[in-house]
Amino acid sequence: MKLRAITENHLYSKAYARGKKFVGRFVVVYTLPDYAASKLAKANPEKEKINRVGITVTKKLGSAVIRNRAKRVIREGYRLSDKSAKIRRGFLIVIVARGNIVKAKSTDIERDLTLAFKKLGMNAL
RNA sequence: CGACCGGAUCGGGCGAUCGCGCGGUAUGUUGCCGAAAGGUAUUACCGUGAGGAAAGUCCGGGCUUCAAAGGGCAGGAUAACGGAUAACGUCCGCCGAGGGUGACCUCCGGGAAAGUGCAACAGAAAUAAACCGCCGUCCAUAUCGGGCGGUAAGGAUGGAAACGCGAGGUAAGAGCUCACGAGUUCCUAUGGUAACAUAGGUCCGCUGUAAACCCUAUCCGAAGCAACACCGUAUGUGGGAUCCGUGUUCGCACGGCUGUCUGCCCGGCAGAGCUCACAGGUGGCACGCAGUUUUCUGCGGAGCGUUACGGAGACGUCACGCAAAGAUAGAUGAUCGCCACGACAGAACCCGGCUUACAGAUCAGGUCGCAUU
Numbered sequence: 001m002k003l004r005a006i007t008e009n010h011l012y013s014k015a016y017a018r019g020k021k022f023v024g025r026f027v028v029v030y031t032l033p034d035y036a037a038s039k040l041a042k043a044n045p046e047k048e049k050i051n052r053v054g055i056t057v058t059k060k061l062g063s064a065v066i067r068n069r070a071k072r073v074i075r076e077g078y079r080l081s082d083k084s085a086k087i088r089r090g091f092l093i094v095i096v097a098r099g100n101i102v103k104a105k106s107t108d109i110e111r112d113l114t115l116a117f118k119k120l121g122m123n124a125l
Numbered sequence: 126c127g128a129c130c131g132g133a134u135c136g137g138g139c140g141a142u143c144g145c146g147c148g149g150u151a152u153g154u155u156g157c158c159g160a161a162a163g164g165u166a167u168u169a170c171c172g173u174g175a176g177g178a179a180a181g182u183c184c185g186g187g188c189u190u191c192a193a194a195g196g197g198c199a200g201g202a203u204a205a206c207g208g209a210u211a212a213c214g215u216c217c218g219c220c221g222a223g224g225g226u227g228a229c230c231u232c233c234g235g236g237a238a239a240g241u242g243c244a245a246c247a248g249a250a251a252u253a254a255a256c257c258g259c260c261g262u263c264c265a266u267a268u269c270g271g272g273c274g275g276u277a278a279g280g281a282u283g284g285a286a287a288c289g290c291g292a293g294g295u296a297a298g299a300g301c302u303c304a305c306g307a308g309u310u311c312c313u314a315u316g317g318u319a320a321c322a323u324a325g326g327u328c329c330g331c332u333g334u335a336a337a338c339c340c341u342a343u344c345c346g347a348a349g350c351a352a353c354a355c356c357g358u359a360u361g362u363g364g365g366a367u368c369c370g371u372g373u374u375c376g377c378a379c380g381g382c383u384g385u386c387u388g389c390c391c392g393g394c395a396g397a398g399c400u401c402a403c404a405g406g407u408g409g410c411a412c413g414c415a416g417u418u419u420u421c422u423g424c425g426g427a428g429c430g431u432u433a434c435g436g437a438g439a440c441g442u443c444a445c446g447c448a449a450a451g452a453u454a455g456a457u458g459a460u461c462g463c464c465a466c467g468a469c470a471g472a473a474c475c476c477g478g479c480u481u482a483c484a485g486a487u488c489a490g491g492u493c494g495c496a497u498u
Contacts, residue, residue: 054454064180064471069458072145076459079144106459 012054015094020120024112026101027074030094031120051089053078056096070097077109084110087117 019032055074057067074095081087101109 056454063469066470068455068471071454072458076144080459083143 012056012094015054015092019092019094022116022119024098024116026098026104026109026112027116028096028098029113029116029120030092030096032092033090051087051091051093054092054094056094058097061097061099061102066102070101073101073104073106073109076106077113080106080110081113081117084114 015030015032019030022029055071057070059067061067061070074097078095095113
């Protein structure tokens with residue numbers, strides 16, 4: 001299943017303000033039910049609800065190369081986490097990188113995210 | 126062998142598993158999103174996918190739009206000389222100054238003799254000079270001294286004080302005169318395409334600063350891919366116009382006006398019952414064009430590489446070969462194993478440069494020293 005990115009800035013603001021929050025070792029996760037989920041599901045040829053994922057990496061972390069790697073590692077971690085423990089659909093998920101992510105591996109992120117989704121009640125029934 | 130000098134190339138590799146963007150083939154749906162334009166399937170396979178600086182955005186060009194890029198003003202850039210180039214503020218060669226035993230390196234580059242300005246502090250005085258001193262003369266006087274004049278040799282200040290030094294000369298002095306030396310302008314000869322160098326003559330006495338204004342020569346129209354083109358323009362937001370005068374054959378024309386030519390003026394262009402801009406999409410955009418339909422042929426080009434030839438070199442010519450990264454919250458990766466473990470760092474229209482950052486590796490050259498022959 002492909003990742004669909006959050007493009008609108010106001011959705012990030014909403015997630016920060018009203019979403020559920022979990023602080024992990026390497027990332028901070030916000031989740032919020034997606035009002036447009038059913039509409040997007042109709043557009044999806046598989047007719048399933050999907051999660052929209054936004055990844056935030058601030059300039060504080062470092063140069064473009066470092067930021068790019070952080071995003072890749074988070075994407076891979078999300079993919080692995082979704083594969084091992086099914087995540088509920090129809091949510092906005094914002095993942096914010098923390099400073100120590102520079103040295104993290106994608107498996108570390110996977111553990112962080114799996115724990116986060118469990119705590120946030122995101123695991124599929 | 127050691128110490129150096131300038132240059133070129135590379136800048137993690139291999140394997141396994143899992144993933145992403147783009148192109149293609151097969152499979153497959155006729156659905157869904159959207160007002161429309163348009164976008165989008167699942168799976169498998171094949172191909173392809175960041176840099177030498179992709180960076181800074183400092184120059185130059187292509188491309189695009191502004192009717193065309195015409196004239197002038199303003200503004201900007203450059204600055205010895207000869208060449209290279211599509212072009213450049215780049216590159217090559219060379220001139221000048223300095224450093225190194227050397228390979229080689231570093232630095233500056235029109236005009237201060239067109240004009241204006243500025244030169245703090247110090248100093249008597251900063252582009253024009255008399256504070257001390259020296260000399261003459263007058264006054265006064267036991268002596269010290271004072272007035273007037275001459276003087277730039279000496280002292281003191283300063284980054285800079287009327288070229289340096291010696292002789293003549295003088296009351297004392299002074300390029301005032303002369304020899305030698307350094308410099309400026311111009312002329313001649315020789316060498317060089319030239320800047321310039323060398324030699325000879327002539328003339329002059331002129332502080333520095335042009336990254337102060339300025340003057341001279343040369344060049345530059347402006348803005349940038351969020352450009353721009355096309356499609357769509359339902360709805361929303363914002364703006365403009367539907368105005369005035371004159372003439373009128375009542376259609377309109379001209380002028381004002383408004384917008385626009387993106388600093389200004391001249392000189393233009395456009396405008397009216399709707400129109401413009403923004404919000405959407407596709408292209409631009411991944412060598413181009415044509416043929417042909419397949420991943421093929423031809424042509425073209427400041428594209429890249431190699432060879433040959435020409436040139437001192439930058440570079441040029443010919444031949445051959447190569448050239449699908451193309452994202453859009455932004456793909457080009459993740460994990461594991463082994464080896465090596467030490468860098469700077471991520472394309473956003475495309476090229477040529479410059480500048481800045483940078484661990485290590487490799488390759489030829491060259492210089493000096495020592496040893497050997």
